[in-house]
Amino acid sequence: MNTKASSDIGLVGLAVMGQNLVLNMADHGYSVSVFNRTTSKMTAFVERVRKEEPSSERVYGYDTLEAFVDSINRPRKIILLVQAGRGTDATIDSLLPYLQEGDIVIDGGNAHWMDTIRREKEIRARGLHFIGSGVSGGELGARFGPALMPGGSEEAWASLRPIWEAIAAKVDPDTGKPYEDYEPGKPITQGTPCTTHLGPDGAGHYVKMVHNGIEYIDMQLICESYFLMKELLQMQADEIAAVFRDWNQGVLDSYLIEITADILAQRDPRDDSRFLVDRVLDTAGQKGTGKWTSVSALDLGVPANAMAEAVFARFLSALKEERVAASRVLKGPGVAFDGDRDTFIELIRQALYSSKICAYAQGFSLMNEAQKEFNWQLNFGTIAMLFRGGCIIRARFLQKITDAYRNDPELANLMLDPHFRQALHDGQSAWREVVAAAAVNGVAVPALMSALAYFDGYRIAVLPANLLQAQRDYFGAHSYERTDEQRGRSFHVDWPVDGRPEIEL
Ligand code: NBP
Numbered sequence: 001m002n003t004k005a006s007s008d009i010g011l012v013g014l015a016v017m018g019q020n021l022v023l024n025m026a027d028h029g030y031s032v033s034v035f036n037r038t039t040s041k042m043t044a045f046v047e048r049v050r051k052e053e054p055s056s057e058r059v060y061g062y063d064t065l066e067a068f069v070d071s072i073n074r075p076r077k078i079i080l081l082v083q084a085g086r087g088t089d090a091t092i093d094s095l096l097p098y099l100q101e102g103d104i105v106i107d108g109g110n111a112h113w114m115d116t117i118r119r120e121k122e123i124r125a126r127g128l129h130f131i132g133s134g135v136s137g138g139e140l141g142a143r144f145g146p147a148l149m150p151g152g153s154e155e156a157w158a159s160l161r162p163i164w165e166a167i168a169a170k171v172d173p174d175t176g177k178p179y180e181d182y183e184p185g186k187p188i189t190q191g192t193p194c195t196t197h198l199g200p201d202g203a204g205h206y207v208k209m210v211h212n213g214i215e216y217i218d219m220q221l222i223c224e225s226y227f228l229m230k231e232l233l234q235m236q237a238d239e240i241a242a243v244f245r246d247w248n249q250g251v252l253d254s255y256l257i258e259i260t261a262d263i264l265a266q267r268d269p270r271d272d273s274r275f276l277v278d279r280v281l282d283t284a285g286q287k288g289t290g291k292w293t294s295v296s297a298l299d300l301g302v303p304a305n306a307m308a309e310a311v312f313a314r315f316l317s318a319l320k321e322e323r324v325a326a327s328r329v330l331k332g333p334g335v336a337f338d339g340d341r342d343t344f345i346e347l348i349r350q351a352l353y354s355s356k357i358c359a360y361a362q363g364f365s366l367m368n369e370a371q372k373e374f375n376w377q378l379n380f381g382t383i384a385m386l387f388r389g390g391c392i393i394r395a396r397f398l399q400k401i402t403d404a405y406r407n408d409p410e411l412a413n414l415m416l417d418p419h420f421r422q423a424l425h426d427g428q429s430a431w432r433e434v435v436a437a438a439a440v441n442g443v444a445v446p447a448l449m450s451a452l453a454y455f456d457g458y459r460i461a462v463l464p465a466n467l468l469q470a471q472r473d474y475f476g477a478h479s480y481e482r483t484d485e486q487r488g489r490s491f492h493v494d495w496p497v498d499g500r501p502e503i504e505l
Contacts, residue, residue, distance in 0.1 A: 008030040033060050069098035089115075105129070129156035350430035353427055361413050365414075
């Protein structure tokens with residue numbers, strides 16, 4: 001055990017994310033003290049690092065919290081990468097007795113932003129600082145460059161900033177293309193770091209949550225595109241892999257499309273004549289951040305229907321036994337597609353891209369509403385740039401989102417940006433054809449359909465909500481506004497008898 005007493009930073013929680021972030025910081029020249037609730041995991045990690053890692057001399061393990069805290073330079077910076085929720089609260093409680101004024105606790109877990117607001121307030125009251133920082137990119141991102149989304153005081157950020165900027169993913173400042181030349185011990189030091197101070201208290205964790213919500217819908221849209229090729233076009237997994245590989249050369253170029261191609265091409269380790277994806281049970285798990293995003297959209301009154309649909313699609317997938325039973329009794333149309341395969345694949349590509357624009361429009365609209373609610377000032381161009389490297393939703397098209405918000409920081413909805421407007425105009429006929437074919441053939445594509453409904457609902461000046469509001473007035477005297485009066489004036493009539501006078505409320 002090393003007893004060095006001047007580490008640059010400390011980290012608690014040595015599961016997959018913590019271990020990799022430690023190595024990332026050590027590669028960038030920072031000395032890191034580490035602690036884990038279960039000491040044996042810390043010891044095993046430090047031993048492995050000593051044997052295998054080029055930056056091993058900068059990692060120091062401690063088996064008591066007191067010794068761990070004492071080993072860090074003041075003001076101390078201590079990162080928590082422990083299980084979100086109770087694990088984070090318990091870890092903070094156990095750390096507090098050892099911390100001193102000005103020390104900074106950085107929660108890198110997937111915390112709910114309201115918990116972060118609460119923790120920041122409690123910790124600030126003790127003369128300490130708290131930063132809630134989303135960390136995106138999974139294991140590989142943590143190791144070689146995650147997207148980091150910090151929220152907290154300016155003062156705490158000034159102290160953390162050099163480390164966060166050093167270890168974050170980097171993108172080319174002109175093209176936004178991520179640098180991905182990963183090698184242990186040889187950190188990427190050029191380019192724009194995928195991190196920035198997003199605002200006070202819960203701002204960072206909110207943005208990270210919406211990132212995850214977008215990730216849910218991005219993944220679901222890709223899965224529905226795969227499903228259409230499999231069910232309607234009767235394609236094999238490796239053929240579909242080739243399509244995704246091809247799509248990855250164009251506007252859909254992204255990490256998720258890239259890994260989808262890899263996944264589809266993977267053979268079953270138990271039987272080389274089959275593809276593994278065909279053996280993976282069709283039930284998807286979730287850890288709750290997609291649900292939080294949708295709940296927040298409901299709370300804030302933001303129509304993020306496609307994002308919610310992606311969460312519901314996972315719930316539906318979990319009803320495996322019920323679906324198997326239902327498949328024997330609930331009949332749909334037989335799948336009968338006789339169009340041209342390559343033509344239809346191109347239509348799916350356009351439907352996927354159009355839906356993706358809508359999905360991101362919903363995510364950014366949600367952040368826009370949240371910043372009003374919580375008094376944040378989010379910079380959407382920078383957020384899109386920050387998503388460009390390291391994180392799971394990294395994609396070429398994010399550069400266009402950055403451009404859109406740089407051209408018009410007050411953009412009401414991403415779909416209104418000239419570039420995306422044109423893309424939607426170009427893609428909508430293909431999108432409609434795909435959704436129609438799915439409906440006619442009984443292939444469930446809820447996210448593609450829901451995104452199209454959002455597009456059509458948003459672009460229409462008059463919705464049937466006139467009838468809806470009249471219904472509300474009929475049974476509940478909820479009043480209505482008139483198209484021939486100024487906004488804000490409310491009227492009511494005693495339905496249903498004609499001739500009764502309308503009253504203004
Ligand atoms: P987990 O979320 O699986 O958490 C395991 C770690 O938390 C272990 O080190 C464990 O210590 C520690 N821990 C627990 Br559980 N309860 C604790 C407590 N009461 N006090 C102290 N430590 C406690 O680890 P992970 O997958 O590395 O994720 C870490 C954080 O990063 C989570 O908040 C996660 O949501 C977030 N995140 C994960 C990913 C990912 O791809 N996995 C991506 C982005 C963000 P032990 O060894 O003693 O059990």
